[in-house]
Amino acid sequence: MCGIVGYVGRAEAAPILLEGLRRLEYRGYDSAGVATLEEGCVSVRKEVGRIDDLKKAIGSHPIGGTTGISHTRWATHGKVTRENAHPHFDRSGKLALVHNGVIENYASLRAQLEEEGHIFQSQTDTEVLAHLVGRAFDRSSERTQGALVAAVRDALRQVTGTYGIGVVHAEFPGLIIGARRGSPLVLGIGKGEHFLASDVSAIVSHTRDVVYLNDYEIAAITEDGFTLSTVEGLGADYNVTTVDMTDEDVGKGDYTHFMLKEIHEQVRSVTDAMRGRLSHEEATAKLGGLNMTNAELRSVERIVLTGCGTALHAAMVGEYLIEHLAQVPTECEFASEFRYRNLPMTKDTLVFVMSQSGETADTLAALRESKRKGHRTLGICNNVASTIARESDGGVYMHAGPEIGVAATKSFTSQVTVLALIALLLGRIRNLSSAAGSRIISEMETLPDLIAKVLAKEEEIAAVARRYAQAKVMLFMGRQLNYPVALEGALKLKEISYIAASGYPSAELKHGVIALVNAETPSVFIAPDDAVFHKNLSNIEEVKARGGPVIAIGTEGKGGELSLICDDVILIPQAPEILTPILTSIVLQIFAYHIAVELGCDVDKPRNLAKSVTVE
Numbered sequence: 001m002c003g004i005v006g007y008v009g010r011a012e013a014a015p016i017l018l019e020g021l022r023r024l025e026y027r028g029y030d031s032a033g034v035a036t037l038e039e040g041c042v043s044v045r046k047e048v049g050r051i052d053d054l055k056k057a058i059g060s061h062p063i064g065g066t067t068g069i070s071h072t073r074w075a076t077h078g079k080v081t082r083e084n085a086h087p088h089f090d091r092s093g094k095l096a097l098v099h100n101g102v103i104e105n106y107a108s109l110r111a112q113l114e115e116e117g118h119i120f121q122s123q124t125d126t127e128v129l130a131h132l133v134g135r136a137f138d139r140s141s142e143r144t145q146g147a148l149v150a151a152v153r154d155a156l157r158q159v160t161g162t163y164g165i166g167v168v169h170a171e172f173p174g175l176i177i178g179a180r181r182g183s184p185l186v187l188g189i190g191k192g193e194h195f196l197a198s199d200v201s202a203i204v205s206h207t208r209d210v211v212y213l214n215d216y217e218i219a220a221i222t223e224d225g226f227t228l229s230t231v232e233g234l235g236a237d238y239n240v241t242t243v244d245m246t247d248e249d250v251g252k253g254d255y256t257h258f259m260l261k262e263i264h265e266q267v268r269s270v271t272d273a274m275r276g277r278l279s280h281e282e283a284t285a286k287l288g289g290l291n292m293t294n295a296e297l298r299s300v301e302r303i304v305l306t307g308c309g310t311a312l313h314a315a316m317v318g319e320y321l322i323e324h325l326a327q328v329p330t331e332c333e334f335a336s337e338f339r340y341r342n343l344p345m346t347k348d349t350l351v352f353v354m355s356q357s358g359e360t361a362d363t364l365a366a367l368r369e370s371k372r373k374g375h376r377t378l379g380i381c382n383n384v385a386s387t388i389a390r391e392s393d394g395g396v397y398m399h400a401g402p403e404i405g406v407a408a409t410k411s412f413t414s415q416v417t418v419l420a421l422i423a424l425l426l427g428r429i430r431n432l433s434s435a436a437g438s439r440i441i442s443e444m445e446t447l448p449d450l451i452a453k454v455l456a457k458e459e460e461i462a463a464v465a466r467r468y469a470q471a472k473v474m475l476f477m478g479r480q481l482n483y484p485v486a487l488e489g490a491l492k493l494k495e496i497s498y499i500a501a502s503g504y505p506s507a508e509l510k511h512g513v514i515a516l517v518n519a520e521t522p523s524v525f526i527a528p529d530d531a532v533f534h535k536n537l538s539n540i541e542e543v544k545a546r547g548g549p550v551i552a553i554g555t556e557g558k559g560g561e562l563s564l565i566c567d568d569v570i571l572i573p574q575a576p577e578i579l580t581p582i583l584t585s586i587v588l589q590i591f592a593y594h595i596a597v598e599l600g601c602d603v604d605k606p607r608n609l610a611k612s613v614t615v616e
């Protein structure tokens with residue numbers, strides 16, 4: 001979604017801002033803009049399209065200055081046009097503002113400002129905020145830095161909704177003001193320079209020392225330092241965090257796309273999700289971050305897992321794992337629906353919110369609603385500095401490393417791994433024997449090798465993918481643990497290749513889906529060697545009987561039966577049933593990736609999508 005980068009220091013601001021915006025490209029955007037302060041004026045350049053278009057615009061009409069703010073916009077209020085791109089100005093034209101989030105009461109505020117004679121250039125909610133700050137500053141009796149901060153405070157008190165903002169004013173050439181509520185904002189500390197960003201990856205090549213702003217905090221940033229206060233006008237404490245992220249982590253290395261790099265990182269990311277968490281001695285998982293004693297965990301009567309998109313698919317695998325190993329009734333719920341449902345939740349219901357970014361607005365809202373109702377709410381997050389990680393009562397970090405590709409890959413397998421650890425722990429404090437616990441641990445320890453074997457098949461999978469790249473519709477089928485993988489495989493394919501794809505439990509075919517089967521509609525069956533293998537085989541026969549092409553994902557040693565009836569077969573190595581979703585999902589990631597590449601799609605920046613969806 002939208003991204004913010006700000007710079008104040010001694011270097012030329014524009015190149016630093018452009019580089020920062022480029023690092024935020026993965027979040028998804030449709031237009032971009034930069035404003036710098038030079039010679040008592042605000043210079044601005046905005047373009048619809050890519051950062052390269054903005055760079056060209058700045059190349060032909062350069063802007064100078066050592067202070068500036070910049071933004072990538074993902075349209076919510078108002079079409080994708082240059083006028084609607086940020087930064088936006090106040091009435092005086094001296095104040096520029098960039099904004100992430102949504103000002104919910106913008107329409108009434110705009111009407112009121114228009115009555116006072118304010119004229120707006122855009123359809124955005126953001127421009128209203130710029131006018132409010134400018135009006136408050138112009139009404140103040142002082143023209144000082146403190147008065148500008150007070151004007152920001154005054155404006156923020158009038159708005160409802162969410163914001164992460166950056167503000168500059170022509171009269172203060174070495175000052176940026178930032179503030180947040182609901183949209184992440186981080187302040188980067190350099191030597192003789194400071195940064196503001198919505199995501200630390202934008203500034204990590206300059207500094208790793210950062211301060212994460214809390215909701216309702218306002219930062220006034222100069223080249224030499226910064227001050228923090230609150231929207232209420234109080235002082236604010238802060239901690240400087242040294243981020244554990246390098247420039248390399250946020251680069252593509254030798255890979256053509258972030259998605260491919262992240263697919264290949266899964267041997268390491270799954271290893272890191274398990275590292276130090278498996279105890280052979282006690283035949284269980286150790287998850288100290290849950291902040292719950294075994295007695296408390298034993299009293300859990302019900303579990304609700306919630307998240308969006310890929311995170312919800314991982315949750316659905318988790319539902320099977322927890323019920324299978326621990327026999328605790330578990331339910332998955334779309335985070336976007338959680339708040340509006342009246343889920344029957346007893347006082348001993350434990351809620352897990354799952355989010356790679358830890359900033360997804362719907363998931364954050366589910367977390368807050370669950371806590372409001374008094375439930376212990378734990379997070380399964382990748383981003384340790386995220387709002388969800390901070391607001392959860394405890395949880396488990398995925399340790400997958402930065403995921404930049406919009407299509408989630410390694411976060412899915414890390415989430416499933418973490419859920420398997422939770423299922424093991426919950427099982428062991430209930431009925432699961434120590435022998436069964438030890439066997440599961442030994443099996444989980446084989447995962448990195450099994451993943452490496454799947455990754456080694458990339459060329460074989462790519463060849464199959466290329467054969468089906470021209471399909472207009474594709475169906476994905478799986479049963480039990482691999483039903484959520486069918487959903488995930490379909491999601492991967494449609495989001496990066498725009499092929500219409502849907503996932504179903506295999507047996508649902510005959511209840512309607514089979515009407516879609518014809519010679520032009522390939523069906524992907526996830527049919528590893530498990531308890532329902534022969535059931536899947538029967539469903540494959542039903543598709544073949546109607547002339548539909550079938551691609552099967554099976555298991556080595558069971559490939560013969562599949563090859564007899566399927567058009568193409570991709571085999572994963574022999575693996576315990578509970579680990580198959582991790583291996584089959586990786587096959588489908590590679591499959592979707594190579595179809596998208598074959599079709600010439602922009603794999604890392606699919607149309608209309610954002611990496612982190614920070615609006616409802």
Ligand code: AGP
Nearest residue numbers: 309310355356357360406407408
């Ligand atoms: C999947 O490829 C998507 N990028 C999307 O469904 C994603 O999983 C969803 O938006 C949730 O994101 P989160 O894990 O950061 O909360």
